[in-house]
Amino acid sequence: MKSNPESSAKLAVALTALALLSACDLQDMYQQPKTEPFMPSPVFADGTSARPLEAGTVARGWARTNDAFYTGKIGGKDVEVLPVPLTKALLLRGQERFNAFCSPCHDRVGNGNGMVVQRGYRRAATYHTPQLRAMSIGHFFDVMSNGFGVMPDYAATIPVEDRWAIAAYVRTLQFSQYAPLKDAPPDEQVKLLKEAKR
Numbered sequence: 001m002k003s004n005p006e007s008s009a010k011l012a013v014a015l016t017a018l019a020l021l022s023a024c025d026l027q028d029m030y031q032q033p034k035t036e037p038f039m040p041s042p043v044f045a046d047g048t049s050a051r052p053l054e055a056g057t058v059a060r061g062w063a064r065t066n067d068a069f070y071t072g073k074i075g076g077k078d079v080e081v082l083p084v085p086l087t088k089a090l091l092l093r094g095q096e097r098f099n100a101f102c103s104p105c106h107d108r109v110g111n112g113n114g115m116v117v118q119r120g121y122r123r124a125a126t127y128h129t130p131q132l133r134a135m136s137i138g139h140f141f142d143v144m145s146n147g148f149g150v151m152p153d154y155a156a157t158i159p160v161e162d163r164w165a166i167a168a169y170v171r172t173l174q175f176s177q178y179a180p181l182k183d184a185p186p187d188e189q190v191k192l193l194k195e196a197k198r
Contacts (some may be wrong), residue, residue, distance in 0.1 A: 013089065028071065035049040036049065038050050052111045056065075059168075066083070068083045068138075069083045069160065069164075070141075070160055071076070071140065071142075072141035072142045073146075077138075078135075078136040078141075078142060079136060079138035080136045080137070080138065081137070082137050082167070082168055084161070084168075087167060089164050090164075090168055091165070091168055091169055093164045093165040093195075094164075094172075095169050095172075097165055097166050098166050098170070098173075101154060101157070101166070102166065102170075105121065105151070106124045106125070107124075108128070109173060109177070110126065110128065110170060110174070111125035111126045112124040112126035112127075112179075122150050124151070125149075127170055127173055128174060129176045132174070133174050135180065137167050137168070137171060139169045140166070140167040140170050141164060141172075144163045144166060144167070151169060164196060181193075
């Protein structure tokens, strides 16, 4: 009986693959002597594998000593004043982050009629109601951090610095819709009056 060279080649490939796969059980890195976190350990006197931190140890970047900055609250109440310097760069960053994260629901002017709302999602709050214009800046930071109503929280998505930038920009949007003419520079007052007469 003659053997078929093609089936012999297939058999050789199958046996080689089987031999290679049988070597995959070597899991030296998986089976290593180590201590799992929070498991009992006979090595230390207290019997635990987790070691206590040295007194005064703070994880780098996590020393949150400024409550107003990190929570938007002082003594459980929303802060009234922006806890960072108000600069043009801050407002531009706030505008950029607002357009990325907030405008899909709130629209670019903050009227609550963003593209998501136009496609059937529940209408978002407009920033231009007397109630929201009267809210402190800490309120907007808190809502971004913890959510409100159907709005999810963005604490894990938007860094603290950017949430303050967005809150400052929301104030700018509110002011843009209700700014008294007398607060505009004189040359802008003239332009606005000319446009209003058209």
